[in-house]
Amino acid sequence: xxxxxxxxxxxxxxxxxxxxxxxxxxxxxxxxxxxxxxxxxxxxxxxxxxxxxxxxxxxxxxxxxxxxxxxxxxxxxxxxxxxxxxxxxxxxxxxxxxxxxxxxxxxxxxxxxxxxxxxxxxxxxxxxxxxxxxxxxxxxxxxxxxxxxxxxxxxxxxxxxxxxxxxxxxxxxxxxxxxxxxxxxxxxxxxxxxxxxxxxxxxxxxxxxxxxxxxxxxxxxxxxxxxxxxxxxxxxxxxxxxxxxxxxxxxxxxxxxxxxxxxxxxxxxxxxxxxxxxxxxxxxxxxxxxxxxxxxxxxxxxxxxxxxxxxxxxxxxxxxxxxxxxxxxxxxxxxxxxxxxxxxxxxxxxxxxxxxx
Amino acid sequence: xxxxxxxxxxxxxxxxxxxxxxxxxxxxxxxxxxxxxxxxxxxxxxxxxxxxxxxxxxxxxxxxxxxxxxxxxxxxxxxxxxxxxxxxxxxxxxxxxxxxxxxxxxxxxxxxxxxxxxxxxxxxxxxxxxxxxxxxxxxxxxxxxxxxxxxxxxxxxxxxxxxxxxxxxxxxxxxxxxxxxxxxxxxxxxxxxxxxxxxxxxxxxxxxxxxxxxxxxxxxxxxxxxxxxxxxxxxxxxxxxxxxxxxxxxxxxxxxxxxxxxxxxxxxxxxxxxxxxxxxxxxxxxxxxxxxxxxxxxxxxxxxxxxxxxxxxxxxxxxxxxxxxxxxxxxxxxxx
Numbered sequence: 001x002x003x004x005x006x007x008x009x010x011x012x013x014x015x016x017x018x019x020x021x022x023x024x025x026x027x028x029x030x031x032x033x034x035x036x037x038x039x040x041x042x043x044x045x046x047x048x049x050x051x052x053x054x055x056x057x058x059x060x061x062x063x064x065x066x067x068x069x070x071x072x073x074x075x076x077x078x079x080x081x082x083x084x085x086x087x088x089x090x091x092x093x094x095x096x097x098x099x100x101x102x103x104x105x106x107x108x109x110x111x112x113x114x115x116x117x118x119x120x121x122x123x124x125x126x127x128x129x130x131x132x133x134x135x136x137x138x139x140x141x142x143x144x145x146x147x148x149x150x151x152x153x154x155x156x157x158x159x160x161x162x163x164x165x166x167x168x169x170x171x172x173x174x175x176x177x178x179x180x181x182x183x184x185x186x187x188x189x190x191x192x193x194x195x196x197x198x199x200x201x202x203x204x205x206x207x208x209x210x211x212x213x214x215x216x217x218x219x220x221x222x223x224x225x226x227x228x229x230x231x232x233x234x235x236x237x238x239x240x241x242x243x244x245x246x247x248x249x250x251x252x253x254x255x256x257x258x259x260x261x262x263x264x265x266x267x268x269x270x271x272x273x274x275x276x277x278x279x280x281x282x283x284x285x286x287x288x289x290x291x292x293x294x295x296x297x298x299x300x301x302x303x304x305x306x307x308x309x310x311x312x313x314x315x316x317x318x319x320x321x322x323x324x325x326x327x328x329x330x331x332x333x334x335x336x337x338x339x340x341x342x343x344x345x346x347x348x349x350x351x352x353x354x355x356x357x
Numbered sequence: 358x359x360x361x362x363x364x365x366x367x368x369x370x371x372x373x374x375x376x377x378x379x380x381x382x383x384x385x386x387x388x389x390x391x392x393x394x395x396x397x398x399x400x401x402x403x404x405x406x407x408x409x410x411x412x413x414x415x416x417x418x419x420x421x422x423x424x425x426x427x428x429x430x431x432x433x434x435x436x437x438x439x440x441x442x443x444x445x446x447x448x449x450x451x452x453x454x455x456x457x458x459x460x461x462x463x464x465x466x467x468x469x470x471x472x473x474x475x476x477x478x479x480x481x482x483x484x485x486x487x488x489x490x491x492x493x494x495x496x497x498x499x500x501x502x503x504x505x506x507x508x509x510x511x512x513x514x515x516x517x518x519x520x521x522x523x524x525x526x527x528x529x530x531x532x533x534x535x536x537x538x539x540x541x542x543x544x545x546x547x548x549x550x551x552x553x554x555x556x557x558x559x560x561x562x563x564x565x566x567x568x569x570x571x572x573x574x575x576x577x578x579x580x581x582x583x584x585x586x587x588x589x590x591x592x593x594x595x596x597x598x599x600x601x602x603x604x605x606x607x608x609x610x611x612x613x614x615x616x617x618x619x620x621x622x623x624x625x626x627x628x629x630x631x632x633x634x635x636x637x638x639x640x641x642x643x644x645x646x647x648x649x650x651x652x653x654x655x656x657x658x659x660x661x662x663x664x665x666x667x668x669x670x671x672x673x674x675x676x677x678x679x680x681x682x683x684x685x686x687x688x689x690x691x692x693x
Contacts, residue, residue, distance in 0.1 A: 008674075008675060012675070029618075029691065030618055030691060033618065033691075036679075037620065037673070037679075038673050038674065038675050038677065039673040039675055039676075039677020039678065039679045040675065040677070042677040042678075042679070043675055043676065043677050083689070083690075084687065084689035084690070085689055085690075085691065088687075108689075110541060110542035110543075110690065111542065111543070114542075114543070214615060216673075216674060216675050220675075330685065331685035332685050341691075342618050342688075342689060342690070342691045343618065343691050350682075351682055351685070352679050352680070352682075353679060353680045353682070354677065354678070354679045354680070355665075355670050355678040355679060355680055
């Protein structure tokens with residue numbers, strides 16, 4: 001990565017000198033945050049727009065799945081172990097934080113292995129780890145399940161709401177309402193899955209794709225690469241984040257995923273049910289699957305009145321276009337998950353609002 | 358008392374309590390006021406303005422790279438007094454201890470308080486110990502209240518902040534927050550994250566050295582630099598413009614924050630001060646700060662402006678200007 005300060009300016013100049021209008025989508029919450037934090041959106045010319053896609057794992061979790069989690073903690077005598085970001089996501093009735101104040105046992109952990117450790121330390125208590133995240137987070141959860149079996153821990157299970165990025169992108173591109181000219185592909189997810197899934201997407205939907213790092217200069221460089229492809233009428237996968245992402249991804253992590261999980265249909269907020277986009281625990285690890293263990297059944301998706309998270313996650317509108325944004329919905333009183341999560345588009349727009357005028 | 362644990366009886370006021378006071382608290386914190394073991398300390402203070410500040414310390418883990426809850430309990434209150442423009446003199450210390458807490462750990466915590474107090478030039482003159490049943494507290498909580506004296510006639514207050522004033526941060530930000538997070542998460546970095554926990558009492562000499570120049574000080578603890586700047590902007594009803602590239606951040610904090618999806622501007626510090634000063638002497642004040650070990654990384658990071666009162670703007674490294682808001686809710690790592 002070039003760190004020369006003039007390089008950023010030259011990239012910005014090149015972007016401003018592009019004639020053809022383009023709407024580019026980032027599908028990674030960390031990119032959404034980085035774009036807002038560095039103020040990139042504000043420096044782009046009006047004909048180059050950046051849309052946020054379904055890149056925040058907390059945000060894309062369907063309302064029904066969140067309600068299932070909440071009913072699990074309220075109706076079963078278990079301890080739920082979760083990442084902190086999930087605590088404040090509003091369910092139809094209450095959030096996990098509110099459930100906790102009503103006496104449910106919900107604790108924040110920082111890694112699935114911490115959760116397993118906690119289960120080992122409390123052998124008399126059933127502990128459920130809430131598995132949320134994309135291909136980046138899921139391998140560590142797979143590893144934890146394997147460890148749990150090795151260590152014969154019997155009071156530990158995982159509620160897997162993990163999701164896979166490529167099937168969601170496919171659904172997104174197939175939607176005629178969504179106008180995207182190029183894709184800023186996630187860095188962390190690509191580190192695991194490599195470039196191959198994007199090759200197919202680029203070809204099938206004629207979408208330029210660039211795997212991108214998280215520094216301001218990475219994102220600017222990636223925008224330039226996308227605009228060049230668009231200008232030439234190309235649609236291929238390029239890797240801007242070569243210092244981290246290898247073309248084949250991380251075979252060890254992929255093998256872990258394959259060993260423990262199987263792809264199943266999953267519901268996404270904003271995108272609906274997508275075949276093969278979720279990860280369920282395989283039969284051979286059934287003892288560690290909270291769905292089987294507690295006989296969980298899917299809860300119907302109930303829409304939250306006025307909340308536009310679904311449209312925001314698919315780039316149909318930008319956060320300030322939601323009627324609730326910054327008024328009824330703020331990080332302190334979030335109505336939808338996009339305002340709660342550290343990677344949510346609404347939280348990014350709200351926290352890092354540009355100065356106008 | 359080797360391998361001994363704190364019992365409920367240690368807090369009952371009887372013989373065991375006396376033992377604990379003698380062998381742990383008095384042993385380490387001894388001074389004429391404390392040693393009398395009266396119900397309170399009678400202090401002689403100069404006939405000047407007096408600052409009082411109190412803070413309670415609850416932290417997991419109790420011991421972390423760069424400090425522990427004892428050091429933190431002294432530094433936190435000392436720094437609050439310094440932020441009032443005062444020279445810290447005396448502290449009280451009250452402990453709420455969970456039954457079963459190891460006495461060896463209590464001893465290290467108190468020894469650390471004693472050492473920190475000695476370095477900060479303050480005496481712990483009165484204290485209290487309560488023991489609660491197991492499960493009713495998380496190991497140990499400490500409250501300290503401090504008294505300090507204002508040597509300068511100029512009171513520090515956000516309302517003294519004027520357009521043109523310079524904003525100084527006394528060193529790199531985010532180290533304490535990262536050290537705690539790393540310890541909790543079991544994260545290891547090639548350069549370990551170490552808390553900046555330090556008493557900043559030596560800054561106090563600046564109010565004498567540059568009379569009237571320092572308008573306002575505040576220590577950016579919870580909520581970090583961004584939140585403190587917003588508090589000062591709101592209370593003074595002035596605007597602020599901060600230059601992102603001027604804000605000192607160590608490579609380990611920058612790298613770890615990128616990885617975890619955290620923003621150093623919102624991470625806690627325990628040995629830093631935000632100083633708002635008149636423009637004339639800002640350069641000299643920074644030079645003086647850099648002579649002290651605990652403020653060696655001082656930088657001017659921005660300016661107070663008359664536009665957009667109550668609002669802090671950040672000019673990013675790319676040159677975009679965005680609103681730098683206060684922390685809302687909790688700051689937690691991303692999932693991805």
